[in-house]
Amino acid sequence: MKKSLRFGAAAIAAVATLSLASCGFGGSAGDGGGEDSNTIDLLVPSYSDGTKANWETVIEGFEKANPDIKVKLEVQSWDNLEKVVSTKIQAGEAPDIYNGGPFAGFVGDELLYPVEDVVSKDTFADFQDSFIKNAEVDGTAYALPLIASARALFVNNALLAQAGATAPTDWDSLLDAATKVSALGGGVAGYGMPLGSEEAQAEAAVWLWGGGGSFGDASEITIDTPENLVGAEQIKKMIDAGATQADPGSTQRSPLMDIFIQGKIGMQVGLPPTVGQIEEGNPDLDYSIVPIPTKDGSPFTLGVMDQLMAFQNDGDKKDAITKFFDYYYSADVYVPWVQAEGFLPVTKSGSEQLSGEEALKPFLDVLPDAQFYPSTNAKWSAADGAFKSLFGQLQSKPAQDVLTEIQAQVDAG
Incomplete structure (x- = not known):
């Protein structure tokens, strides 16, 4: 049986290399004003040549729905990402939201919000249970599953x-x-x-x-x-x-x-x-x-996943971060982003929306049974x-x- 996957090339680039040229520092259209409780700093890695544009599409929609909140986007290569975030933390300039891998060290330093503090109950309940469990330290989730890959x-x-x-x-x-x-x-x-x-x-x-x-x-x-x-x-x-x-x-x-x-x-x-x-x-x-x-x-x-996490830089940004996460993980926003990057969704609603994709269905079917490396050790x-x-x-x-x-x-x- 011949299979097809319309976003196969993007997925190959994302999973096979996970290390592409930096897209540099960017920002959404309409960035302006000073750093305040309604400005969110977002630091992410580049999964593909389209990553910066994919995030900018999300940000444009979010800012239109939330005109009082601005999002400043910075995209780095995987080679530079951990060095960049470490430097920012040491300088007291940690991003408000960060898309990365290992996070247990941040938890140990008490830098991150528990995720249930920065998402609505409906958003939290929409994550695949096995993925949320893999984002826990001592029984509390400190990172939000972002994208998944399965075998x-x-x-x-x-x-x-x-x-x-x-x-x-x-x-x-x-x-x-x-x-x-x-x-x-x-x-x-x-x-x-x-x-x-x-x-x-x-x-x-x-x-x-x-x-x-x-x-x-x-x-x-x-x-x-x-x-x-x-x-x-x-x-x-x-x-x-x-x-x-x-x-x-x-x-x-x-x-x-x-x-x-x-x-x-x-x-x-x-x-x-x-x-x-x-x-x-x-x-x-x-x-x-x-x-x-x-x-x-x-x-x-x-299972393998990357995640989003929120740093407790300014308690006044908690509401803005929550609004961003709830917007991003809504199926109509999240699923196109995942498709564009060639991964699998980590939400139940996302899996349901993509269940008709013949090439993805075998992987989506096994996602609830995913097991993970003990990466928090x-x-x-x-x-x-x-x-x-x-x-x-x-x-x-x-x-x-x-x-x-x-x-x-x-x-x-």
């Missing part, structure tokens, strides 16, 4: 039909289908298994979490556990059965997905931008998108690096040894 299994329908297999729903059916496809020969692999350094932590999550494990939470990183061993041993089972491509331990995700797009891999976990890549690279590919198979077939996806960066450098050893070392080594590297900081 699903891309299936080459033609290869599976040729092998006499069907799209899998659990690990047993995945192993069976992948083994049959690999047996076709001719350089075809059943399942694309990227355990190389590019994104080993993501493939690890697919299997370890799919078997009932986790990477821990905000208070503790837990890699070397019996639950995670189940998934790690299943990876080895797939490799040993010849169900994957050759040398999975050093294979990177992006070039492997290119091989799937060329029609030489039966199944591989992909992202929403993969749809656009297929449309551009091999539009005649006969494929479908299904939920990621897990040990027992229970629903699961690996200070040791997550060490865990991320450990997976990237060590997890590929599963190809040749016992699964237990690999998990033990990763845990040791995490504990060492």
Whole structure:
């Protein structure tokens, strides 16, 4: 089944690089007057060449609906963003609203509003529950989910039909289908298994979490556990059965997905931008998108999100910030912005509005079951690096040894 995604190119740029040239300092038309309780400073990263214009469209509509409030926009590249916000904070000039990634440090310094203080009850209730939970520190949400990305299994329908297999729903059916496809020969692999350094932590999550494990939470990183061993041993089972491509331990995700797009891999976990890549690279590919198979077939996806947060610079701006957030997250404003940037919505109303998008539906369907990296834990960066450098050893070392080594590297900081 041929798929299409009208904003695939923007999504590819956003997710694949997340680092584009700075759009510089801007502002909405009609900026004027001094800094006061009715002027909001908004600092955001550039997701695409259109990010600045996309925000300016939002701001223009907001200011028209709220003529007493002005919004000053600053767009920075991802390379510069964290340095810029740190410099502003040190100078006592933190933005009122900030679109970024890690936020736990700001919470520790008591710089952010709890989000329920700066959105209406209706807006707060509209967020997907799993995304709000991922924005919590000690049970309180301090960041608003902004955009999402999720994973699903891309299936080459033609290869599976040729092998006499069907799209899998659990690990047993995945192993069976992948083994049959690999047996076709001719350089075809059943399942694309990227355990190389590019994104080993993501493939690890697919299997370890799919078997009932986790990477821990905000208070503790837990890699070397019996639950995670189940998934790690299943990876080895797939490799040993010849169900994957050759040398999975050093294979990177992006070039492997290119091989799937060329029609030489039966199944591989992909992202929403993969749809656009297929449309551009091999539009005649006969494929479908299904939920990621897990040990027992229970629903699961690996979720990634960025967020908005509000700094407590001036208590007098709280009402203005609340009005901006409520306006921005209304479906008629938020959904076009998300579409323009090529991501998935984090709101229930946004998902409902895009439910008719055939290419997005498989990802939207699994969003409520998204699980996330424990990014609010200070040791997550060490865990991320450990997976990237060590997890590929599963190809040749016992699964237990690999998990033990990763845990040791995490504990060492």
